């Protein structure tokens with residue numbers, strides 16, 4: 171066992187090495203006011219290096235004591251605070267977008283949900299927007315069109331001073347093809363000759379899943395930057411909903427979709443980097459979900475705009491189930507609130523990537 175003497179040795183060495191710095195002089199040290207002192211700053215004369223060390227030690231102890239009074243900062247309501255923030259979520263009318271909408275609105279954010287189908291959005295407001303701390307507001311728009319995006323910006327500008335959270339979630343899956351084949355001819359038949367395998371399918375999927383994130387983010391930059399300027403200690407933030415499909419080595423029967431999601435992940439990094447290069451205080455991250463119930467994965471949603479998928483279908487995933495609303499809610503609140511997260515992709519997948527390989 172190491173002796174106490176040995177443990178102390180480096181400190182002595184450091185003390186003597188730094189003795190030159192500790193030559194007699196006067197310097198101010200901040201101290202907290204005591205009952206006998208009304209000033210929070212006093213001058214200490216330190217002709218003796220050991221005295222100075224003791225004084226520094228006392229000062230350090232005091233700082234540590236003060237830090238323990240900051241426990242309030244560790245409360246969930248502080249760490250994940252989205253109260254009063256303005257958010258916009260594309261595709262907020264179903265699936266993952268709806269989960270994100272509820273996560274933010276229930277915790278006090280004002281959330282604009284955007285989609286192409288008025289009825290879906292209205293159902294969400296009626297079913298999930300009542301008696302909550304925040305608010306859900308529907309806006310119909312197609313976010314694959316630049317002019318519609320520009321109109322959307324005008325609409326938000328007319329109602330709000332800033333936009334704090336932009337979630338680019340709207341996405342489409344495109345067609346699926348059989349990838350398994352025993353011969354080159356069979357693989358060509360499945361993936362080239364098949365009528366559902368077209369350039370248009372790739373382009374449509376890409377249009378919704380990739381450039382949409384780019385144009386939405388660029389169009390809302392000024393409102394996002396205003397959020398950083400308005401809220402001290404907060405930066406406006408963009409969250410792209412990508413997918414583990416952009417990470418795994420399997421095509422999952424849709425090459426075009428998986429390639430588009432890989433592009434969305436890379437685009438997230440490019441956006442975060444270029445925005446930071448321009449000294450704008452806006453964080454850009456991506457959440458890569460595994461399998462969650464949605465209109466995309468279940469093919470439909472119920473009267474409450476919620477979808478359902480059988481647990482057994484995903485028995486191979488280490489979590490042995492699809493993702494739940496709360497799994498996505500936790501990821502959204504973390505990504506929206508954590509001020510030190512930028513340029514990252516967070517996979518929330520119950521271990522899907524572990525199973526599928528990347």
Ligand SMILES: NC(=O)c1ccc[n+]([C@@H]2O[C@H](COP(=O)([O-])OP(=O)(O)OC[C@H]3O[C@@H](n4cnc5c(N)ncnc54)[C@H](OP(=O)(O)O)[C@@H]3O)[C@@H](O)[C@H]2O)c1
Pocket residue numbers: 260261262263264265266267284285286287290311312313314339340341342378411412413414415458459460461462463464465466467
């Ligand atoms: N569910 C999963 O397992 C899973 C896994 C990984 C990643 N994701 C990603 O999660 C995101 C959400 O998908 P989801 O699974 O929740 O499917 P979803 O229920 O089909 O949600 C997609 C939403 O986007 C909206 N939308 C589609 N195109 C739009 C457009 N051009 N303009 C405006 N809104 C549009 C749709 O509403 P309208 O049709 O009414 O416009 C719909 O509400 C997608 O990016 C998807 O790739 C999902």
